[in-house]
Amino acid sequence: MQFDAYYTDGHSAERRRVRVLLATQSLRISASGGQPLGEWPYAGLRLMEEVYRDQPVRLQHPSRGEATLTFDSAAILDAVRSQAGVRLRGASLLRSPLAVALLSAVALAAVVAGIVLALPRLVEPLTGLVPERWEQALGEKVAAHLAQDHPFCEQAAGMAALEALTARLMAGVETPYPFRVRVSSRPGVNAFAAPGGQIVILKDLLATAQTPEAVAGVLAHEIAHGLERHPLKGLLRAVGVQLLFNALIGDVTALDDFVERFAQILLISSYSRADELAADRIAIDLLNQAGVRGDGLVAFFQYMEAKQAGASKVPQLLSTHPLTRERIELVESLAKAQGSAMSPGEWAALRAICG
Amino acid sequence: MTETAVPQSSQRFVHHGRAGELLAISLVNLLFKVLTLGVYHFWAKTRVRRYVWSQTSFAGERFEYTGQGRELLLGLLRALVWFVAPLVMLGAPVIIFAFLGTRENPPEFLEKFSMVVVFIPLLLVLAGYPYYLFLLGLARYGARRYRLGRTRWRGIRFALAGSAVSHGKKMLGYSILTAITFGIYFPYMRHHLTENLLNHTWFGDQRLSYGGRGGDLVGRYWGFVGLTIAFGIPWGFFVEPVLSGVVEELNRPGQGPPAIVIWLVTTAIGLLSYVPFAVAWLWFRAGELRYYIHQSSLANVRFTADFRTTHFIWLWISNAALVLVTLGLAYSWAAVRTARFFSDHLHLRGELDFSAIGQSPEEVLKAGEGLAEALDLGSI
Numbered sequence: 001m002q003f004d005a006y007y008t009d010g011h012s013a014e015r016r017r018v019r020v021l022l023a024t025q026s027l028r029i030s031a032s033g034g035q036p037l038g039e040w041p042y043a044g045l046r047l048m049e050e051v052y053r054d055q056p057v058r059l060q061h062p063s064r065g066e067a068t069l070t071f072d073s074a075a076i077l078d079a080v081r082s083q084a085g086v087r088l089r090g091a092s093l094l095r096s097p098l099a100v101a102l103l104s105a106v107a108l109a110a111v112v113a114g115i116v117l118a119l120p121r122l123v124e125p126l127t128g129l130v131p132e133r134w135e136q137a138l139g140e141k142v143a144a145h146l147a148q149d150h151p152f153c154e155q156a157a158g159m160a161a162l163e164a165l166t167a168r169l170m171a172g173v174e175t176p177y178p179f180r181v182r183v184s185s186r187p188g189v190n191a192f193a194a195p196g197g198q199i200v201i202l203k204d205l206l207a208t209a210q211t212p213e214a215v216a217g218v219l220a221h222e223i224a225h226g227l228e229r230h231p232l233k234g235l236l237r238a239v240g241v242q243l244l245f246n247a248l249i250g251d252v253t254a255l256d257d258f259v260e261r262f263a264q265i266l267l268i269s270s271y272s273r274a275d276e277l278a279a280d281r282i283a284i285d286l287l288n289q290a291g292v293r294g295d296g297l298v299a300f301f302q303y304m305e306a307k308q309a310g311a312s313k314v315p316q317l318l319s320t321h322p323l324t325r326e327r328i329e330l331v332e333s334l335a336k337a338q339g340s341a342m343s344p345g346e347w348a349a350l351r352a353i354c355g
Numbered sequence: 356m357t358e359t360a361v362p363q364s365s366q367r368f369v370h371h372g373r374a375g376e377l378l379a380i381s382l383v384n385l386l387f388k389v390l391t392l393g394v395y396h397f398w399a400k401t402r403v404r405r406y407v408w409s410q411t412s413f414a415g416e417r418f419e420y421t422g423q424g425r426e427l428l429l430g431l432l433r434a435l436v437w438f439v440a441p442l443v444m445l446g447a448p449v450i451i452f453a454f455l456g457t458r459e460n461p462p463e464f465l466e467k468f469s470m471v472v473v474f475i476p477l478l479l480v481l482a483g484y485p486y487y488l489f490l491l492g493l494a495r496y497g498a499r500r501y502r503l504g505r506t507r508w509r510g511i512r513f514a515l516a517g518s519a520v521s522h523g524k525k526m527l528g529y530s531i532l533t534a535i536t537f538g539i540y541f542p543y544m545r546h547h548l549t550e551n552l553l554n555h556t557w558f559g560d561q562r563l564s565y566g567g568r569g570g571d572l573v574g575r576y577w578g579f580v581g582l583t584i585a586f587g588i589p590w591g592f593f594v595e596p597v598l599s600g601v602v603e604e605l606n607r608p609g610q611g612p613p614a615i616v617i618w619l620v621t622t623a624i625g626l627l628s629y630v631p632f633a634v635a636w637l638w639f640r641a642g643e644l645r646y647y648i649h650q651s652s653l654a655n656v657r658f659t660a661d662f663r664t665t666h667f668i669w670l671w672i673s674n675a676a677l678v679l680v681t682l683g684l685a686y687s688w689a690a691v692r693t694a695r696f697f698s699d700h701l702h703l704r705g706e707l708d709f710s711a712i713g714q715s716p717e718e719v720l721k722a723g724e725g726l727a728e729a730l731d732l733g734s735i
Contacts, residue, residue, distance in 0.1 A: 013707075100375055
């Protein structure tokens with residue numbers, strides 16, 4: 001069997017038209033005039049690169065230095081296989097558009113499945129592996145970042161009221177790290193837990209809440225997130241997504257300012273449905289143990305829901321504070337205690353904590 | 356723009372790549388990267404390069420990329436020395452003194468050696484930026500040396516001779532000159548660095564020859580500065596305040612669209628507002644690149660480039676938009692578009708005598724372009 005090919009000898013950039021004969025043990029190369037140019041044994045024959053559709057096939061042999069044979073069609077590959085039983089690496093790959101499409105689909109599906117299935121399952125065990133002291137240090141960093149442009153409020157009477165309420169809610173609760181509750185002068189009706197027991201209430205929430213019981217409810221809810229280490233889980237999830245995103249873009253070395261961005265993410269992000277409901281259940285336990293009524297929290301939920309319904313028509317699942325209805329029902333069915341959260345004097349002091 | 360001769364059909368560049376195939380390669384790469392926690396990065400990069408090289412042809416023969424992932428990984432490890440060594444050299448005394456200080460009588464000890472404890476960190480900070488500039492030059496040279504050394508056409512190797520350390524020193528020196536002349540030297544710096552790269556570039560036993568002059572880029576450079584100012588003043592006074600107003604309005608708590616929409620809108624606004632500045636830079640870059648190409652020759656053949664500045668700007672802006680909007684999935688399409696653009700617009704004037712070109716006398720390189728990888732200089 002014979003093939004036409006181009007031949008470069010690796011010493012000059014000149015290219016010659018040659019005939020290649022498939023002998024029993026080797027490829028026999030001869031110039032168009034007939035004079036022999038060499039023999040390449042099948043053993044050791046190497047494809048220079050993967051061969052895609054309409055691509056010339058180029059062969060080299062380790063014993064022939066940088067000499068190259070170039071064939072116009074991939075037929076040579078099949079001929080070499082049937083003649084010598086040699087399958088060249090990369091030869092069977094991606095020569096049809098269908099194979100290309102199929103391979104793309106499979107790879108993409110595998111990656112998406114990895115993100116959707118593996119990541120959430122990895123987060124739980126990983127959370128257990130992170131030492132509490134690391135988490136605490138991280139939480140302090142996040143808190144310090146938040147305090148950069150909006151310092152924490154520190155009026156003494158307000159601080160005392162807040163600390164008393166926190167101590168009451170957490171009486172007898174075992175914690176992986178000491179909790180620290182503070183009010184930030186940052187605008188916004190919100191509260192969140194940073195990793196390591198750092199809990200931050202934004203000042204507008206104190207102004208918006210009608211009763212101290214509403215604040216106690218929100219606080220209990222955030223403490224519950226902290227007890228369950230939800231912020232750390234959120235961070236691990238975000239890091240995982242970031243890593244995958246970087247792999248996609250082709251950059252594995254860009255996690256530098258992550259803590260900074262995580263602080264921003266905390267301000268606008270939400271936990272999963274399951275995490276929110278779990279935190280609500282624990283929050284109600286804490287309120288019941290401390291003897292604080294749950295109706296303040298219900299009223300606060302209703303207030304937020306009304307406000308949101310007026311502002312947007314976005315479906316519940318997509319919004320930042322989902323499933324309000326469900327949460328209200330849960331609190332109403334489980335909250336047992338009837339006491340108040342603090343005295344009117346303490347409540348006034350807390351609302352004035354930012355001066 | 357200079358008139359270009361009609362390119363001989365036998366000696367032209369053609370890019371044969373298909374975005375679909377490159378996408379398949381990237382997706383498989385992505386899968387392996389996820390499975391190996393990113394380590395596959397080096398092999399992935401090699402695979403993409405092998406595809407792009409082997410789909411680009413000149414005079415009917417495709418280029419060949421002979422690099423290997425292992426070499427890139429080793430190169431990166433080797434390059435870490437450049438980062439770790441200065442830290443150890445300057446940081447170790449501080450640590451040792453601090454350690455001894457706590458063991459012996461701290462106040463007196465620290466007083467005695469306070470110069471060391473204060474001076475060395477200060478030196479680290481002050482020397483850090485110049486050292487980074489030096490490394491940048493070193494890295495670019497090393498990366499190009501690796502890429503060229505691993506590129507063959509008709510079995511003949513390309514090579515970058517000369518010294519990477521000297522390029523690093525040049526980068527540092529010219530940067531200092533640019534800083535103390537308030538930017539006047541900038542076009543000269545660009546010219547000198549390009550000259551150093553091109554005049555050390557070999558194809559086989561033939562050296563590339565660049566005959567440009569820094570002064571020729573001065574007009575283009577000040578045009579760029581003018582454009583930046585022309586865009587910057589209205590941007591600072593009108594566009595930026597309006598944009599940040601919109602962002603603030605969106606971020607008002609307790610109402611409005613969900614977080615993801617806010618994030619998308621504000622990010623899009625932020626990126627769009629930088630487009631004019633990107634256009635100004637690309638306008639300079641197009642002229643600069645065309646100039647470098649026109650001033651280069653190999654043996655008796657001159658290079659020409661016939662792309663229009665507007666097309667060049669559109670290529671990069673549309674590529675960036677494609678990649679961003681698809682979260683990186685269209686990267687392969689962008690890469691193929693770029694390769695096709697340059698293949699279509701790069702021409703040779705004159706006929707190369709291939710039989711007169713012999714194999715490169717340069718040794719085959721051992722390790723990869725590690726430093727560029729470590730500094731994250733993005734290129735295919």
